[in-house]
Amino acid sequence: MNNxxxxxxxxxxxxxxxxxxxxxxxxxxxxxxxEEHKENDQWMVMFWWPKDFTxxxxxxxxxxxxxxxEFRDRDTFLVGASTDSEFVHLAWRNxxxxxxxxxxxxxxxxxxxxxxxxxxxxxxxxxxxxxTFIIDPQGIVRWVSVNDLNVGxxxxxxxRVLDALxxxxxxxxxxxxxxxxxxxxLSAN
Amino acid sequence: xxxxxxxxIVTALGLDDDNDLLDxxxxxxxxxxxxxxxxxxxxxxxxxxxxxxxxxTGLAIAVNNxxxxxxxYFKVKSQELExxxxxxxxxxxxxxxxxxxxxxxxxxxxxxxxxxxxxPARIRMNIMxxxxxxxxxxxxxxxxxxxxxxxxxxxxxxxxxxxxxxxGEKRIFxxxxxxxxxxxxxxxxx
Numbered sequence: 001m002n003n004x005x006x007x008x009x010x011x012x013x014x015x016x017x018x019x020x021x022x023x024x025x026x027x028x029x030x031x032x033x034x035e036e037h038k039e040n041d042q043w044m045v046m047f048w049w050p051k052d053f054t055x056x057x058x059x060x061x062x063x064x065x066x067x068x069x070e071f072r073d074r075d076t077f078l079v080g081a082s083t084d085s086e087f088v089h090l091a092w093r094n095x096x097x098x099x100x101x102x103x104x105x106x107x108x109x110x111x112x113x114x115x116x117x118x119x120x121x122x123x124x125x126x127x128x129x130x131x132t133f134i135i136d137p138q139g140i141v142r143w144v145s146v147n148d149l150n151v152g153x154x155x156x157x158x159x160r161v162l163d164a165l166x167x168x169x170x171x172x173x174x175x176x177x178x179x180x181x182x183x184x185x186l187s188a189n
Numbered sequence: 190x191x192x193x194x195x196x197x198i199v200t201a202l203g204l205d206d207d208n209d210l211l212d213x214x215x216x217x218x219x220x221x222x223x224x225x226x227x228x229x230x231x232x233x234x235x236x237x238x239x240x241x242x243x244x245x246t247g248l249a250i251a252v253n254n255x256x257x258x259x260x261x262y263f264k265v266k267s268q269e270l271e272x273x274x275x276x277x278x279x280x281x282x283x284x285x286x287x288x289x290x291x292x293x294x295x296x297x298x299x300x301x302x303x304x305x306x307x308x309p310a311r312i313r314m315n316i317m318x319x320x321x322x323x324x325x326x327x328x329x330x331x332x333x334x335x336x337x338x339x340x341x342x343x344x345x346x347x348x349x350x351x352x353x354x355x356x357g358e359k360r361i362f363x364x365x366x367x368x369x370x371x372x373x374x375x376x377x378x379x
Contacts, residue, residue: 169310170317172328172346173294173335 005119013117019105020089037077044135048128052092062098081107210377232370237360241270252284256375287334298342333368
């Protein structure tokens with residue numbers, strides 16, 4: 001089994017997975033792909049948890065949801081994922097008060113193919129570790145963090161990193177060290 | 190006679206009748222009001238910028254100067270000259286962002302300490318990456334706003350970057366003249 005986590009600078013793998021996006025009848029599911037955020041010129045934050053219906057997960061997932069606007073305002077497509085099926089995701093959302101109004105898709109990597117490609121499957125149980133990926137609008141992984149099964153995440157830290165990645169000092173005012181770099185920077189855009 | 194000149198300015202800019210300082214100039218027989226009218230005409234009818242570009246630059250300067258009367262005038266005029274809503278929004282956004290950058294970088298430049306240079310600005314400047322106005326014109330407006338706000342290093346670096354994009358001194362001077370004259374008009378519209 002691949003136990004090497006996909007690193008910064010790698011292209012995020014292609015995927016096309018069904019996701020639970022709503023509790024409204026007939027609107028529960030839709031497919032999410034790796035192309036979606038690129039087409040919208042957005043970043044993507046994809047965070048994984050090991051299993052639905054466990055105790056640590058809902059707190060963390062609810063915290064991501066509470067910060068939904070923070071991601072939206074940063075042109076970022078927020079996606080949650082686990083290896084549970086879309087029906088389990090839906091059942092969990094219906095069951096747990098904190099998960100009813102989630103505003104981001106819960107991807108069902110039922111075949112575990114994406115978690116495997118990302119190198120985040122835990123060896124014993126073959127469930128996803130608590131991994132978080134920040135992917136830029138070109139589809140390149142720019143940040144990875146992986147926590148062991150029982151260690152929760154700090155959403156503020158994810159936002160801090162996203163901010164740092166997004167706030168290049170593009171203004172020529174900041175540029176004092178020589179003409180060539182500036183010309184290169186401008187022509188690159 | 191000066192009353193007529195004043196009325197020309199009022200009509201041209203679509204102003205209301207409440208223009209105390211212009212009235213003072215007329216009452217005190219200041220010939221400056223004629224110069225003001227001619228300066229404005231010269232500034233906005235230039236060879237090296239299109240009329241649309243000239244008025245979008247005027248809009249950015251009016252926003253930077255917080256001049257509601259001139260913001261209204263330049264916005265309407267830019268629309269008449271077929272500037273898109275996206276272009277108008279970007280000229281407005283550029284004025285706002287550059288006024289932040291002018292303060293921030295002016296501080297860095299004043300102090301000149303490497304320590305401040307090494308701490309990230311944490312000001313989002315993403316609109317600079319792919320401007321709908323085009324890189325050259327966005328930079329030109331940035332230069333005009335920086336000149337209006339008096340940031341030496343910002344002026345130098347934006348002037349350099351505009352010229353690196355192939356712009357000549359005459360076009361740059363046209364933009365700076367708009368910044369100057371629009372500000373001089375703005376001072377009289379309190």
